Amino acid sequence: MLQRLYYFVILLLATYVLGQERPIALIGTILLPDQSINNGTLLIVNGHIGAVGAEISIPNNAIILHTHGVILPGLIDLHNHLTWNIFPRWKPLEEFGSRYDWQQKPIYKTLLESPHRGLVEAGLSCEMQRYAEVKAITQGTTSVIGSLRRPCNRGLARNLDDDPTLGQILYDVFPLQMIDMKLKEVNDILSSNGSLFIHVAEGSPNDATAAREFLMLKARNLLIPGVSFIHGVALKENDFRAMANASVGLIWSPRSNLELYGDTTNLEAALENHVITAIAPDWSPTGSDGLLSELNFAATWNAGLEYSLFDDRLLLGMATINPAKLVHLEKRLGALNEGYLADVLVLQLNNNQSKLNPYWAATHSTPEDVSLVLIDGKAVYGNSEIMKELVDSTNLESLEICGIEKSISFASQNGPQPSFRQTQQLLKNALRHWGRTLAPLSECGN
Ligand SMILES: [Zn+2]
Numbered sequence: 001m002l003q004r005l006y007y008f009v010i011l012l013l014a015t016y017v018l019g020q021e022r023p024i025a026l027i028g029t030i031l032l033p034d035q036s037i038n039n040g041t042l043l044i045v046n047g048h049i050g051a052v053g054a055e056i057s058i059p060n061n062a063i064i065l066h067t068h069g070v071i072l073p074g075l076i077d078l079h080n081h082l083t084w085n086i087f088p089r090w091k092p093l094e095e096f097g098s099r100y101d102w103q104q105k106p107i108y109k110t111l112l113e114s115p116h117r118g119l120v121e122a123g124l125s126c127e128m129q130r131y132a133e134v135k136a137i138t139q140g141t142t143s144v145i146g147s148l149r150r151p152c153n154r155g156l157a158r159n160l161d162d163d164p165t166l167g168q169i170l171y172d173v174f175p176l177q178m179i180d181m182k183l184k185e186v187n188d189i190l191s192s193n194g195s196l197f198i199h200v201a202e203g204s205p206n207d208a209t210a211a212r213e214f215l216m217l218k219a220r221n222l223l224i225p226g227v228s229f230i231h232g233v234a235l236k237e238n239d240f241r242a243m244a245n246a247s248v249g250l251i252w253s254p255r256s257n258l259e260l261y262g263d264t265t266n267l268e269a270a271l272e273n274h275v276i277t278a279i280a281p282d283w284s285p286t287g288s289d290g291l292l293s294e295l296n297f298a299a300t301w302n303a304g305l306e307y308s309l310f311d312d313r314l315l316l317g318m319a320t321i322n323p324a325k326l327v328h329l330e331k332r333l334g335a336l337n338e339g340y341l342a343d344v345l346v347l348q349l350n351n352n353q354s355k356l357n358p359y360w361a362a363t364h365s366t367p368e369d370v371s372l373v374l375i376d377g378k379a380v381y382g383n384s385e386i387m388k389e390l391v392d393s394t395n396l397e398s399l400e401i402c403g404i405e406k407s408i409s410f411a412s413q414n415g416p417q418p419s420f421r422q423t424q425q426l427l428k429n430a431l432r433h434w435g436r437t438l439a440p441l442s443e444c445g446n
Pocket of ligand 1: 079080081199230282283
């Protein structure tokens, strides 16, 4: 009897130990919101950050990785239209007054709207989303918004707008069309700590239609805490003051704004009024392929101004801690603090400037520089040699970014999955019938 009990305890212990993941210790330059730690250690234990600092003790069973790079929080994308990211860059020959303008153009309908609808009607929505999530992850993004609902969300990227464990996060492209019943539901969610993301004043800074949306939103009582305005290119200085007073946030998509409207949001007014601002790509046809490229674009735009509006640390905050604040998750995501969810990005350091200022490296990197992406403490994507150390090689699939081989793991996805190559082929075949081709994962500077 005693012997049987002994075996039972051993079995129980073995099950417990096997069920636990081995801790991972990442060594490199660690970026915290207000300082960096050279040669620091980030310890990941069971999907969470166990410890972070210059001198922390590493458990005996940990996998130790000397990254020789910069370690930062996974990027948080609060504005995207994921399924549209299968399309290559759209280069319109004119600048538009507002989003209502280009959405009526036959060229938009032919190149984007009709093929998109065609693929959705062919039942390829989940494949479109899978491709877009992989694209986001190759850009260091770990959390996305703008996803389709289940069953397409299968545990690859963190789908913020479809995850009840993270609270209620709503995303509505056209809030002025919201019926009263929906508005009541929205208000209930906002009053219980939820958040709402809406497109407002998307157009050129002097477009009257776009500017008028702010007044209409105010009249609908949507200038309230928990709401964030996407774009706001036509907003005036007073509007930013009103937003700050009402604790309303801003999502800034500079590349898409400049390509469609020839200008972008009055960021100076937003920052001066302390409106919490996050940066996001919008979509890849006119915005960036993903957040890393959008950070790079914003840093370059900022460098071209007569007086720079922000430094690299502040800009990185717009893709990490600020978006976390806007979804009320700043105690769980957006920084490398003990106890936080282990969504982590590792970038390689390439030159002296990036070694001297690691925040510069984070805002001037490209997808080639992504060494590793962890979501929930699990290695999802990265350089092949690093991925092999963290993931069973049978779960790895290789893909190429700008001529460099990387590896991706779909082990976290629920249910049986086709290979990524199959997903790509399916989309390519379908797009061919609409005279389109599948966008590359990265435009590689084009
Ligand atoms: Zn948008």
